[in-house]
Amino acid sequence: MGSDRAPKPEVEGAIYATRHGHARVLLVGHSNAIQAELATHPTAAGLPIEIVHASEVISMQEKAAQAVRAKRDSSMRVALRLVREGRAQGFVSAGNTGAAMATAKMVLGALPGVDRPALAAVFPTTVPGKAAILIDVGANVDSKPENLEQFAIMGETYYRSIFGVKHPRVGVLSIGEEESKGNELSRQTSALLKQLPMNFGGNAEGRDVYNGNFDVIVCDGFVGNVALKISEGVVSTVSSILKESLNATLTRQFGFLLSRRAFEDFKKRLDYTEHGGAPLLGVKGVVIVSHGSSNANAMKNAIRVAAEFAGHNVNAQIEASLAQLNSRSHAEPAGVNLEA
Secondary structure, eight states: OOSTTTTHHHHHHHHHHHHTTSOOEEEEEOHHHHHHHHHTOGGGTTSSEEEEEOSBOOOTTSOHHHHHHHOTTBHHHHHHHHHHTTSOSOEEEOSOHHHHHHHHHHHHOBOTTOSSOEEEEEEEOSSTTOEEEEEOSSSOSSOOHHHHHHHHHHHHHHHHHHHOOSSOEEEEEOSOSSTTOSOHHHHHHHHHHHTSSSEEEEEEOTTHHHHSSOSEEEOOHHHHHHHHHHHHHHHHHHHHHHHHHHTSSHHHHHHHHHTHHHHHHHHHHHOGGGTOOEEEETBSSOEEEOOTTOOHHHHHHHHHHHHHHHHTTHHHHHHHHHHHHHHHHHHSOTTOOTTO
């Protein structure tokens, strides 16, 4: 109920998702508003969509901590209780990001071995059919090396499960590929990741987010969120400039018509709505946080991502990976290379 145009894109996204067989959907919020929106889609009759009433809404403008405590019957809290009780396998929201994360941590709790959950965003790359994930993109603005170590394990496990890559290449976002480059946080994180039995590739620079050299790129949430927002701005700017340039002359418009399929493919590869949302890794449940301006396509894909996450049982794999890390930290003496 808390996105920019709720509940229209949520309802339409649910219709598209159920029509494609991605999942059954519980729409949580003001039942009258949801029912009114559903009524504008006669073809939705018979689809596996249910309404669960919640009397309160957390808006984008509210402070997350206060809203989470004060609004005990918010649509977010009611929906996450459904997940905790097993009545739903996943939670999707395009509302207040801070409130969604805070409520998820409070209602679901963290997986064993997780100190701080993290948001993982999917980025397109120049390699056809390949994506990269950046973790964390905003759940934690201040992190320690041990937190980033956990982010790396969660991100690597998620990538293996969802994208089917056996040994995804993991890197730490820094200002140069040399080991000596970066700040204290990135250098200490690299030292920790070297000790893990994963395909660690060292430092990743900003351009590596898009060139496909790495599959999983780890950073603290402050840096990750800045990178995410800059990327969104660049995509929007490039699209606007390209559209303006193509409409400048009749010759260019004719050229566009001849290359229309290529331009459509270009737009789709950069379209954030195709990825749906960012999973909050490290909580006891499936939580997908979407952009506040998400349209119906974004919501449909967010539901698809949630269903895939639940279907691949990613949380159990993350829990097992972190348990192995904890057992090694207790069993191995300091300074031992675990890959030796």
